[in-house]
Amino acid sequence: MSEQIMGKSLDRWVHEFPLLNDIMDYKEVTWFNTNHVDFHQAVADVGLSTDDIDDAADRLKRFAPLIKELFPETKQTEGIIESPLVAVPDQQEKLAARYGMNLPGQLWAKLDSELPISGSIKARGGIYEVLKHAEDLAIHAGFLTYEDDYRKLASKEVRAFFNDHKIAVGSTGNLGLSIGIMSAALGFSVGVHMSADARQWKKDKLRAHGVHVYEYQDAYSVAVAAGRKESASDPKAYFVDDENSPTLFLGYAVAARRLAGQLRAYDVRVDESNPLFVYLPCGVGGSPGGVAFGLKTVFGDNVRCIFVEPTHCPSMLLGVYTGLNNDVSVHDFGIDNVTAADGLACGRPSKFAGKAMQRSIDGFCTVDDDELFRIAANLHDSTDIDIEPSSAAGFVCPWRVLKDEQYREATGLSDAAMAHGTHLVWITGGSMVPRDEMAAYIAQGERLLN
Numbered sequence: 001m002s003e004q005i006m007g008k009s010l011d012r013w014v015h016e017f018p019l020l021n022d023i024m025d026y027k028e029v030t031w032f033n034t035n036h037v038d039f040h041q042a043v044a045d046v047g048l049s050t051d052d053i054d055d056a057a058d059r060l061k062r063f064a065p066l067i068k069e070l071f072p073e074t075k076q077t078e079g080i081i082e083s084p085l086v087a088v089p090d091q092q093e094k095l096a097a098r099y100g101m102n103l104p105g106q107l108w109a110k111l112d113s114e115l116p117i118s119g120s121i122k123a124r125g126g127i128y129e130v131l132k133h134a135e136d137l138a139i140h141a142g143f144l145t146y147e148d149d150y151r152k153l154a155s156k157e158v159r160a161f162f163n164d165h166k167i168a169v170g171s172t173g174n175l176g177l178s179i180g181i182m183s184a185a186l187g188f189s190v191g192v193h194m195s196a197d198a199r200q201w202k203k204d205k206l207r208a209h210g211v212h213v214y215e216y217q218d219a220y221s222v223a224v225a226a227g228r229k230e231s232a233s234d235p236k237a238y239f240v241d242d243e244n245s246p247t248l249f250l251g252y253a254v255a256a257r258r259l260a261g262q263l264r265a266y267d268v269r270v271d272e273s274n275p276l277f278v279y280l281p282c283g284v285g286g287s288p289g290g291v292a293f294g295l296k297t298v299f300g301d302n303v304r305c306i307f308v309e310p311t312h313c314p315s316m317l318l319g320v321y322t323g324l325n326n327d328v329s330v331h332d333f334g335i336d337n338v339t340a341a342d343g344l345a346c347g348r349p350s351k352f353a354g355k356a357m358q359r360s361i362d363g364f365c366t367v368d369d370d371e372l373f374r375i376a377a378n379l380h381d382s383t384d385i386d387i388e389p390s391s392a393a394g395f396v397c398p399w400r401v402l403k404d405e406q407y408r409e410a411t412g413l414s415d416a417a418m419a420h421g422t423h424l425v426w427i428t429g430g431s432m433v434p435r436d437e438m439a440a441y442i443a444q445g446e447r448l449l450n
């Protein structure tokens with residue numbers, strides 16, 4: 001390659017950023033963020049505050065009675081969309097054997113795979129943004145006040161009003177599911193623009209909900225551009241911009257304070273001598289960015305947030321490592337963006353999340369697709385939890401931290417601290433995968449393990 005990448009030769013890039021060699025060779029890499037700053041500074045970078053997270057949490061609370069009515073599966077949580085936190089010691093043992101090293105501390109999993117309504121982490125940000133838009137419209141039109149019982153919004157009159165409005169989104173699958181199902185449930189006319197990575201069952205499910213699904217034989221960024229274009233010409237259309245949305249980000253951020261409550265309930269301590277590590281699968285960067293932002297506001301520097309991406313689509317890593325952020329796509333460095341981790345197949349990182357979080361993210365890991373299948377099979381065997389490949393990514397990370405003595409020494413992770421460490425893998429999707437497809441994932445993992 002002799003051509004220029006963002007005004008520099010490839011040789012020059014590699015000289016300045018030597019890890020690019022391995023990244024471009026699709027090797028698994030680990031990079032701890034050399035531009036990392038303390039959480040006060042990091043939180044200030046984002047331009048949002050804890051008040052904004054409070055506001056998002058309050059909004060979800062106002063909508064809870066309506067959610068409970070529209071989605072009976074949320075009855076047991078009173079209309080709050082939340083997922084279980086579980087310890088996974090058997091998986092910890094299995095992976096210790098595979099990676100040849102015992103992990104001190106405890107391994108936990110946050111099961112967003114089991115979130116109601118859409119079965120993935122997108123049920124946080126995606127649904128939140130639809131609700132915020134619905135509230136804005138209904139209040140502006142005089143149908144609603146903040147003090148009202150939000151079940152009002154299910155009335156015939158309000159539904160007809162929403163039906164006159166359009167919501168659009170571009171997606172690799174799960175964001176489309178969340179936006180589509182929630183928008184349709186409120187009565188909106190909704191268009192989901194799906195990239196080539198999107199699984200057929202996700203499109204089928206959306207169509208069954210009355211959602212207009214547009215299919216592209218192209219990458220996620222093309223689907224997003226199509227959705228943006230569809231909405232731009234229509235004043236009654238609203239586009240959920242996954243590449244640039246503070247609203248989505250805040251919906252994700254609410255997860256952190258709820259997690260804090262769950263950790264307290266199990267007496268899992270988080271402080272200077274009890275570090276918390278959270279591993280977040282990363283696509284465009286919105287969901288891990290929002291969750292990590294929330295976590296930093298709750299736990300400060302006692303939480304370390306590590307993002308994990310497929311070796312064939314390390315877009316956020318490229319953006320943060322080189323400082324190019326959303327100006328770079330993996331294709332610029334000859335990386336193909338072909339991965340079985342469909343939820344993570346975003347070649348260009350989010351503009352908002354990348355810039356907001358570039359100094360807060362503690363590190364990045366990349367993982368080979370085959371390993372995702374092996375981990376999913378391991379988890380199925382050890383714990384009877386079934387997940388989609390994207391969700392398996394975080395399990396490699398604790399061992400990357402463990403094996404990097406230099407990082408641990410430089411950042412005060414003594415043996416004693418590691419012994420009291422909590423490693424939390426965010427499982428981002430899976431419960432809605434059809435049985436035959438899930439069985440095929442597990443079978444592939446078993447084959448690779450043998």
Ligand SMILES: *Cc1c(COP(=O)(O)O)cnc(C)c1O
Pocket residue numbers: 120121122174175281282283284285286287288343344346388390391428429430
């Ligand atoms: C979307 C998604 C992610 C990553 O979220 P981004 O906001 O795109 O970074 C991770 N896992 C699953 C299953 C997803 O659907």
